[in-house]
Amino acid sequence: MGDRAQRDAEFSAYMEARQASLLRTAYLISGDRHTAEDLVQTALAKLYLAWDRVEDRGSLDGYVRRVIVNEHNSLWRRPFKRREHATDQVPEQAAPTPSSSAGGRDEELWDLVQTLPRKQRAAVVLRYYEELSEAETAEVLGVSVGTVKSQTSRALAALRSRSGDLFDTAGTTQEDR
Template sequence: MQLGAAVDASPAHDRGHHPGVGTGRCRMNAAEEAQFIEFVAARQQALLRTAYLLTSDHHAAEDLVQTALAKAYLSWHKLREPAAADGYVRRIMVNENTSLWRRAWKRNEYATETLPERPTRDASTGVEQRDEVWALVQTLPPKQRAAVVLRYYEDLSEAETADALGCSIGNVKSQTSRALATLRGRVTPGTAPATGGAR
């Protein structure tokens, strides 16, 4: 199910940077409150992983998830389909991270020279190559990076990625295509961005 079909339409003045976010008045009933608590308990670690892949910083990832969940809480009553909650919260995270990136860039605080450690992954062959690719992924513009993270690190389908990014499948294809072209242009010979397994 698409996010737009799962969330009640908001008034025009509410359709800003975070679609579906209400005016700050929570109309959640007891059942919805329990549903939200259950969602957080079940999905918080997965959301933290996505947030870290987006931010490359553990503290920033925690702040991003906390902000996204707070915004989701305020508009949780608008969700008509609980199964759409994961994509809904991811979409808030991507939008919030993009906004933070732009503000930091305007203050000249965004530096690609300093790359933190890569998230823990399988310690098999090709670790150095994967580390190099991951370091390059961190230099991509936020929308392209989000598309790559969701498609190839989180293994979401094109439709799921489009839902999380709040865009069309065609736009997802365009963003990932540009990102992969950039990565291939920057990667050391013999190290290719992994694109296998994406749906």
């Protein structure tokens, strides 16, 4: 097998193994299924172009997450006209959320997470969904550990204050007590 064929096979194996997880992460960060698909596609395209330069294969997920976050942040810098597209038809139903099959509290929590500012939402998703450490989250977001701590703290405080009866101040559900 030639170098290029081997390279393509390695990349394809990585993409097949990680695409679903990356798509979930992108969806949680963006809140939109189509945007998440675009983010992952862009991130994987950039990874493909950089594949030969990435020496530490263990850092691939971090690299791709960083591209997803950066691309999502750049969406907000683009003019509004380019982000919105008019259509002739209005969708009949909202796109499913990651927890729509679980229903109930999970869906309500997801709705609350979507109300967070994008930086806080990204910090919460990376810390608690992706289970990254504060240092890893800071690296992906390109900020200091202190910023991750403050963004996460503010996000959790906002979620607690908005949750009403869904969660108590300790973060446990009312039904779990």
